[in-house]
């Protein structure tokens with residue numbers, strides 16, 4: 001369902017620091033944790049997989065679509081419809097409320113505004129009471145949960161999560177992990193989580209260890 005082949009990437013054409021990634025082949029509905037030391041390229045790998053960065057070499061295939069062949073506008077449309085991304089640093093419009101950000105995510109995904117769905121996802125993340133709150137009035141953990149809600153709101157077939165539990169206490173980390181797993185089971189969605197969080201390792205036993213410039217060690 002999601003395949004990467006021979007991916008390489010370097011920032012600012014700095015070929016001396018070329019990052020090389022192991023091939024990934026994840027089936028529909030499978031979960032993978034991507035692990036590795038700080039700086040080994042986990043976020044870069046996730047952004048390549050989401051089509052947010054263009055690889056120097058190699059390709060990314062989701063379903064029947066090769067992301068590397070899509071124009072920028074087609075890629076945006078494909079991503080909005082099929083991929084939910086939880087960024088390491090949450091992306092939303094600070095001047096809007098939680099509810100308005102979620103409606104914006106529905107709009108960008110080409111989905112009709114659906115208040116019941118917004119309330120359902122926020123409720124699962126224990127932040128339904130923040131529906132009308134401004135984003136700048138939220139704690140870091142609450143912002144992280146809103147970014148999880150934004151990623152899942154349109155029921156994507158692929159969910160890419162970058163450290164989704166990093167600023168959460170045990171209870172909320174468990175809720176987020178359970179919601180990701182539940183979403184994946186309910187929608188038969190493929191889930192890739194980049195993390196350092198040991199709390200997730202038992203729940204998601206399929207793991208890919210990234211090592212800088214080297215190859216794939218699967219556990």
Ligand SMILES: Nc1ncnc2c1ncn2[C@@H]1O[C@H](COP(=O)(O)OP(=O)(O)OP(=O)(O)O)[C@@H](O)[C@H]1O
Pocket residue numbers: 011012036037038039040041042043044045
């Ligand atoms: N915008 C950028 N410009 C130049 N170099 C970058 C940029 N972003 C990341 N890098 C470099 O690319 C390498 C991989 O970074 P990346 O953020 O993918 O690692 P990571 O494994 O996710 O790290 P962490 O676990 O600390 O978040 C690092 O050496 C980093 O310094």
